[in-house]
Every structure is written in C-alpha cells, then in structure tokens.
Amino acid sequence: MSQSRFRPDVRPASRADLAGAYTKDIAHSLARMVLKRRHRTSDVVDSEYNSGTWSKILKDRAWLLAPTLEQFLVGDNADARLAKVDGRIVQLSYRDYYRYRIGALSELIARHVDAADSLLEIGTGFGYNLFALSLDPRWRRLRGLDISANGIEAGRQIASHFRLSDRVTFGRIDLTDPADPGFAELAGATVLTYFCLEQIPHLVEKVIENILRAGPARVVNIEPSIHMLSLTKPRDFASRVYIESMDYQTRLFKFLDELNDKGEIRVVARERMEFAPTLHNDGFLCVWEPANIVVAR
Template sequence: MNIRATDTKAVPTGFAPASLSDKAATYALDAAKSIGRLAMRRVKRTADVVDSEYNLLHWQRTLSEKSWTRSASIVDFIAPRNSASDLRKVDNQICRVAADDYYRYRARALGELLARYTGDATDIIELGAGCGVNLLSLHLNHPDWRLRGFDIAPNGIAAGREIAAYYGLSDRISLDRIDLTDGTDPSYSAIRDKVVFTYFCIEQIPYDVRKVVDNIIAARPKRVINIEPTTELLNFTSPRDIVSFLYIRSVDYQTQLFSTLDDYERQGRVRILARDRMPFAPTIHNDGFLYCWEPT
C-alpha cells in the first residue's frame, strides 16, 4: 500500500527540526514508558474506561473550569499560553515546539487539510467531537462552513454548547449526542449525504471498529474522512514508528480501521479516494493516518 505524505506547504511554520540526539533520547524514554505500561497494567479500552477518562474526567474538568470565559479569543482558547516544549510533528518533520505554537499551527493545518477533501461541501460533521475544539479550529479558517459535532460524552457536549454560545457561534456550531456503536441511534440520520470526519475518535473503540464502519456506511454519508492512529500502516524500520507501535498497543487503541476499509473496497462497499499519513501530531508516538472514502 502506498501511503503518501500530505503536502502542507501552504502552512509555513519556521520550526527547526530536532537534533538526532534529542530525538534518540526522547524516543528511548517514550518507548520505556510504553513498555512499562505493557508490563505493569495493560489497558483494556472498554466503554467504561473511555467514559472514565473522558466524560467523567477530561470533559467534566473542562466543563467545570470554563477556561473559555478567561480567553480573549478563540485562538487563545484552543492554544492557551504554554511555553513547555516537546517533540512534535510539524510539516512531516520532528521539531521541538512549544505547546501554544504547535496548537496555533495545528488550527491552520487542520483547516487546510480538511478543505482538500471536503469538495465543495459547506456542511461538515465531526463524529467524536468532544467539546468542539476541532470545530472551532475549522471555523477560524472557514467561517462560511456550518459545523455540527456529535459525541457520546454528555459533559463534552455540554461544554461544547457553552463554548459555542460564549463566542456567539451557536448558529454556526452545534453539538449533539451519538453512540457510534448503535446502528439504531437516531442521530445517524443527520449524516446522510453529508461530509463526515473523525479525528482520533475511532481509536477509542477498538472492539467495535467494524460495527462502527458498517453503521456509518448504512447511514449513507456523502464522504467520510477518517484521521486516526493505528499500527496497521507503520514502518518498522523507523524508530519513531516503533515508538508509536509500543504506545498504541500499551493504551489499547484501535488497530483495524484501515484494513477494514481496504477489505470493504475489495468487496465493492466503499471507494477509497485518498490514503495519506498525517503531516502533524502533538507527540512523537501517536500521529495519524488519513483515509478519505465514500460508500458505493
């Protein structure tokens, strides 16, 4: 399979590549942490674990802290001041970048990336939207788009609705609930004939990947863009990909989405329009791949 890197020349950064010694030391430490997780307590990413980590922890904290009320702009909210540097992937290079610089870059890069695959669509839906940070990023770059997010976490949805209202965007950004593993969920009707994307969402449901893909196909979206990490497409001659493999296995993320889509293309159920490796990532161990496809 030929996985090509996405061209992001339209998003200049000026970030310098990390040194070989910096990468080697960071890779070794990251790999050791993942091996420790595998040895001590293998995570099993069940629905209860995901609910505990996100709805009852991350999104509950987001909702209670309401940091958007202390942010002067959407950019300040999605990229709050944080000078802590780490190795991150920027324009297909590993660079040592401060967190706030990276997330400002990411907002632009995500908008430009998705625009390449959405065609002329202006109604865009994210499945697994959390509190809508991706939707806010897309609005900054495409204010003409009408954006809708779905998630299973009530606290994420509540936070997202408050954020959209605070910035006066309730008419452009909306959030509602969906259970992607339930093919009878009424919210699936909203994606019919729409362009849909996921961003590090299906990673959280490793035991229901095929079911979720079947449910999405049955809902008949116009186009789907999956941006997800995986072990399926890694290059094991690359030290960083070995680090990624260890991390993904240690936290029990999905490992079958893209092979499922390839299988369904052979069966004639989907048509894959693009296979790309993501040019940006916030860590060295968990960058994603992009498949753009349509039901046949």
C-alpha cells in the same frame, strides 16, 4: 479560501533529542503493557473523557478567560516540546504548535472535502476541531456529535460564549448502537472522525458498518494505524508500541480496504498526517465514499 497556516519558528530535533525521547516513550509504553495492561472498554473511555478530561474542561471554563476563540484554542504555554510540523520532528512551544495546527487542520480537511461547506464530526468531544475550523470562513455549518454529556455541554457553552451557536452545534450519538437516532444526521453529510474510532478497538468494524448504512456522502477518517507503519523506523516503532499499550484500534484501515475490495465503498484518498503533538500520536487519513448509498430509515 482556507485558513492560512501559521508558520512557527522551529528548531529541528537533534539526534540526541530524538534518541532520548524515543527511548523514554518506548520505555513508558512497555511498562504500561507489562504493569497495567489496558482493556479499552466503555467504562475506561468514560473515565478518561466524559468523567475525566471533558468534565475538567467544563468545570474550568477556561474559555471565559480568553479574549478570543483562537487564544482559547492555542493556550498560553510557552514551554518547548517535540512535535511533528510539516512532516518533520522539531522543537517549538506548545503555543506555537497549536497555533500552527489550526491552519494545518483547515488545509488538510479542505483538500479532501471538495466543495462541501458543512461538516459533521462524530466523536467530537467538546468540539476542539470544529472550533478550529470555524476560524475558516468557508464553513457555513459545523456539527459535532458525541456520546459524552460533559463534552457536548462544554461545546455548547463555548459556542454560545464566542457567539457561534448559529454555525457550531452539538448533539448526541452512540456509534455502537445502530438504532441511535443520531445516525439520521449522517445521511448525505461529509463526516469526519479524528482519533475517535481509536477508542472503540473491539467494535470498529461494527461502527463502520453503522456509519456506512447511514448513507454519508463522504467520510474522512483520521485515526492511528499499525498497517502503515515501518517498524525499522524509531518513530513508527514508538507509535506501534504506544497503540498496543493503550489498546487503541488496530483494524480500521485494513477493514476499509476489505470494504473497498468488495465494492461496498470507494477509497478516494489516503495519506500520513503532516502534524502531530507527540512522537507517538501519529495519525493516518483515509477518505472514502459509499459505493451504493443506502439512507437509514
């Protein structure tokens, strides 16, 4: 049985709320494109994550102050925000959004992995998604791989603190290196990426080929896409401009369609995410399986 979803009290966003938020969001993205054109190289990603966000999380060790894992994941920020809940843009607190997200993520993943009771997330960071899923007893084993030393160390400390080291574990992988020994763990595994491949926009085809060669049983990619956006809709337009301004990947879903057409993979599901923490961070899901599994030696 999957983790039941928390149903928050929400207020639908008004037209004035949306108009103001979209205008501000698009303006920020356009300014970023004009004034600070970003090229998402490995140095930029390292600065933002390993030496930035994950380093701060490791230094702060906020999990030591939380009485439970769920309270650590949810946080205590009661300020209101606009977010996507069950496919609608609404107002709710940060705290309620992240409590809702735990159940929403659990339901989403469970719907697309059949009877699997273990999951391997690549690009896991410090394992936020894995720790959220660990609240669902269906998962026997949750494994996270990342290139960030700080993310991996933070994940291991969190797992140890909440006595989850037997279920939630971490290791290293460089997705751009086909010879990385971490790829051996993908053989026969159910694999998840969650806003991970967006960070390697100029190597996304190479990385998918590396994953495919490793022989996973099934892959769930949850990533941004420009090909499924309708630019006549303000939210989609805001997402497109944001993706371009951040130099996130734009080719993944098109490439998966090409592999499907060639008979190298089978795309078994595709859908738009029903939840998102911001107006522009709208994700899409594509589930695929190798047509002919070749296990890396």
